[in-house]
Amino acid sequence: DGGITQSPKYLFRKEGQNVTLSCEQNLNHDAMYWYRQDPGQGLRLIYYSQIVNDFQKGDIAEGYSVSREKKESFPLTVTSAQKNPTAFYLCASRRDGNQPQHFGDGTRLSIL
Amino acid sequence: DAKTTQPTSMDCAEGRAANLPCNHSTISGNEYVYWYRQIHSQGPQYIIHGLKNNETNEMASLIITEDRKSSTLILPHATLRDTAVYYCIVRRGSARQLTFGSGTQLTVLP
Numbered sequence: 001d002g003g004i005t006q007s008p009k010y011l012f013r014k015e016g017q018n019v020t021l022s023c024e025q026n027l028n029h030d031a032m033y034w035y036r037q038d039p040g041q042g043l044r045l046i047y048y049s050q051i052v053n054d055f056q057k058g059d060i061a062e063g064y065s066v067s068r069e070k071k072e073s074f075p076l077t078v079t080s081a082q083k084n085p086t087a088f089y090l091c092a093s094r095r096d097g098n099q100p101q102h103f104g105d106g107t108r109l110s111i112l
Numbered sequence: 113d114a115k116t117t118q119p120t121s122m123d124c125a126e127g128r129a130a131n132l133p134c135n136h137s138t139i140s141g142n143e144y145v146y147w148y149r150q151i152h153s154q155g156p157q158y159i160i161h162g163l164k165n166n167e168t169n170e171m172a173s174l175i176i177t178e179d180r181k182s183s184t185l186i187l188p189h190a191t192l193r194d195t196a197v198y199y200c201i202v203r204r205g206s207a208r209q210l211t212f213g214s215g216t217q218l219t220v221l222p
Contacts, residue, residue, distance in 0.1 A: 004155075006155075033210075035212075041214070042199065042212035042213050042214050042215060043156070043210075043212035044212075045210075045211075088153070090155050090156070092155075092210075098144050098161070098163075098203070100146055100158045100161055101158070101210055102158060103155035103156045103157070103158075104155050105154055105155045106153070106154070106155050108153075
């Protein structure tokens, strides 16, 4: 089945530790996105990438980093500089033009 | 960026049509209206999108006013599984990002 796979579903981080969230898509989509969602809130854009080896900061990029070495993959690293990382993280992808974004099932990150 | 305004919550009886309104009075001529929904602890699910004409698919219908300042998502026969937060989004910027607001919590009642 074509789709977007996020892993792991749940992730725990110790203070001062970097963690990487995986996002893989087999939809052959060009653009990929990372969003953060806090309880009772809408989604906020962290980073996005329209093509391989290129990405741009979204509204809340501080404390996060990404890479886009392959079209199918767009991993997100939550660094120790992110002071409040506990949230629900969502990855999305989109083909091109005005086509809609499609989302994965998310990764819930918690601090130990 | 075009901002959207939605009611915080709505109820609908099972089997009846659910009509979810959205105001987007500052929408630009080339901006599309997208609708998504999110069930608790899952990723948002795409429902439908449109520019100026009414649209229909297997999930819902989208009615956009002639001046494009508002739209309505219609779920023709709501079921309990349609209980979710519904987001109306106007696509902004050259990168075509989606800006999510707080959405409407739709509760379908038995």
